[in-house]
Amino acid sequence: MTSDKKNVHLLAELFVKKGLSDIIISPGSRNAPIMIAFTGKPGVRALSIVDERSAAFFALGMAQQTGKTVAVACTSGSAALNYAPAMAEAYYRKVPLLVLTADRPPELIDRGYGQTIRQRDVYRNYIKTGFELPVEIKDDSILKEAEKIINEAINLTQFPEPGPVHINIPFREPLYGTMQEIFDPEVKDFEDSNEDVQPLVFRLAEAWNRYEKVMIITGQQNRNDKLNSLLKVLVEQKKAILLSETTSNLYGEAFIDCIDNVVSTINTEEAANFQPGLLITFGGQVVSKMVKKFLRDHPPEEHWHISPAGEEMDTYFKLRKVLKANPELLFEELLPLVDERQDEYFTIWQKRKSLVTARREKYLEKIGYSDLQVFDFLLNNLPEETNLHLGNSTPVRYSQLFGSNEKFNYFSNRGVSGIDGQLSTAAGTAFVSDRLNVLITGDLGFFYDSNGLMNKYLKPNFKIIVINNGGGGIFRFIDGPSTTDHLEEFFEARHSWKAKKIAEAFGVKYFAVSEKHQLKNHFDAFISEKETPVLLEIFTPPEKNGEVLLDYFRYLKKI
Numbered sequence: 001m002t003s004d005k006k007n008v009h010l011l012a013e014l015f016v017k018k019g020l021s022d023i024i025i026s027p028g029s030r031n032a033p034i035m036i037a038f039t040g041k042p043g044v045r046a047l048s049i050v051d052e053r054s055a056a057f058f059a060l061g062m063a064q065q066t067g068k069t070v071a072v073a074c075t076s077g078s079a080a081l082n083y084a085p086a087m088a089e090a091y092y093r094k095v096p097l098l099v100l101t102a103d104r105p106p107e108l109i110d111r112g113y114g115q116t117i118r119q120r121d122v123y124r125n126y127i128k129t130g131f132e133l134p135v136e137i138k139d140d141s142i143l144k145e146a147e148k149i150i151n152e153a154i155n156l157t158q159f160p161e162p163g164p165v166h167i168n169i170p171f172r173e174p175l176y177g178t179m180q181e182i183f184d185p186e187v188k189d190f191e192d193s194n195e196d197v198q199p200l201v202f203r204l205a206e207a208w209n210r211y212e213k214v215m216i217i218t219g220q221q222n223r224n225d226k227l228n229s230l231l232k233v234l235v236e237q238k239k240a241i242l243l244s245e246t247t248s249n250l251y252g253e254a255f256i257d258c259i260d261n262v263v264s265t266i267n268t269e270e271a272a273n274f275q276p277g278l279l280i281t282f283g284g285q286v287v288s289k290m291v292k293k294f295l296r297d298h299p300p301e302e303h304w305h306i307s308p309a310g311e312e313m314d315t316y317f318k319l320r321k322v323l324k325a326n327p328e329l330l331f332e333e334l335l336p337l338v339d340e341r342q343d344e345y346f347t348i349w350q351k352r353k354s355l356v357t358a359r360r361e362k363y364l365e366k367i368g369y370s371d372l373q374v375f376d377f378l379l380n381n382l383p384e385e386t387n388l389h390l391g392n393s394t395p396v397r398y399s400q401l402f403g404s405n406e407k408f409n410y411f412s413n414r415g416v417s418g419i420d421g422q423l424s425t426a427a428g429t430a431f432v433s434d435r436l437n438v439l440i441t442g443d444l445g446f447f448y449d450s451n452g453l454m455n456k457y458l459k460p461n462f463k464i465i466v467i468n469n470g471g472g473g474i475f476r477f478i479d480g481p482s483t484t485d486h487l488e489e490f491f492e493a494r495h496s497w498k499a500k501k502i503a504e505a506f507g508v509k510y511f512a513v514s515e516k517h518q519l520k521n522h523f524d525a526f527i528s529e530k531e532t533p534v535l536l537e538i539f540t541p542p543e544k545n546g547e548v549l550l551d552y553f554r555y556l557k558k559i
Ligand SMILES: Cc1ncc(C[n+]2csc(CCOP(=O)(O)OP(=O)(O)O)c2C)c(N)n1
Pocket: 392, 393, 394, 395, 417, 418, 419, 420, 441, 442, 443, 444, 445, 446, 469, 471, 472, 473, 474, 475
């Protein structure tokens, strides 16, 4: 049996035929036909999550792990608006989501009916495309039209690059009718044009060989072993400089994987020595503000960006060319065509990296209990094979200071860097993953998204670490807030809340630490817990954290 609303019956059929399985449904009555059509259908795994904001981030977490499109479905009105933060994140990070919003029929919009807003194109600025299904499928031509829309919408969630797509679905009452399945729709797949990358490869090789100083910067991306080995050769044998971040999920001895440590020590007199001639970039967002500033002040002569969708990402205001290609294919073809670059340029970066790394270790030996010390402990003690979810604000930034560790897969909501869905996203990834999934979040980020715990799908492989420094610790480090009278009240939003009762309310086991000597024991107990999700709250002193980090960068500079 399915819904007697033919538009959604058709959608559910195509959803399964196109190989999709996961849908998260939030409660409501306008979306009853979606529930009826999807749940109980062979091949569909339907989850129920109440809070739409959290549900959409949970879906994003699932999709970032599996690479498969995940659908979310909600009722009409403000429910749909609550999907918006996760849509924006998915759009800017290229995560495949299919957003289904139930709506009233067009004749009842703006006529005083309840729970009704203008939903068509509601996410228009941050989705790939928005569609609306016909209300009634009265004849074959409307059926074909709906079939076309659904095929196209699902294809667009994956091609040419993944992202979110919206389908608004108007329903006329009554909403709860059922009928036997009647449709066996036709699947239309996206034909990848498989464009020839050769001409692009020759152009890039020609540029490479023209410049002695070649720098590659990688933004956020998933782990990719083949790409990783190609980049290793480009760096180790061809002497390019590669700047990567933990969120780039790339690992190599000679990669400059702690950008801020190195860049913060480059002074104006020597900047020209570190400045690239040719800059090649690919991947998503770059976390480091310092490298953006460095390259704006000391720009490359040419910047070439590689993007499968051909996006113009002119971060450094020097973009010369966009190569519409897959970086892996491009680098594979490029390797045999490029010469080794200047040894001097390579060495200057490598030397600086070793100096600052030694300096970091010295500094860590002498500091007291603080966020930096806690991160040092955590990053050195988390088990192998961990999916490490880094909260926005300082967790993702602290991780950069320690470089990339091959034992972790790093995740972070860096598409738009919100603190509003980190817990839900990590929980979604843990749900579809067999590994240990550890989220390190700030306190405000945790309290903000604590509805992520209002969820029946938290598994024991999901562990949360809350670094509770009494507010938004980041505002102590960035220039500006401390020069105003509002640092504590309006920037940090200082509080003395504790996560204990929230964790307990949702059946999450709780541990707390507020001094260095407690850290090891509680951390070990936290990691050993195998039966239930668990939360470790680490209280740190806000003022001290600020001093320790600012002093860290001063200390590095004295190399
Ligand atoms: C949805 C959203 N609102 C506001 C911000 C701005 N913001 C960035 S960091 C931050 C403070 C986060 O505090 P916390 O989670 O405790 O992390 P800490 O800075 O202490 O590491 C805020 C409010 C944001 N990134 N996202």
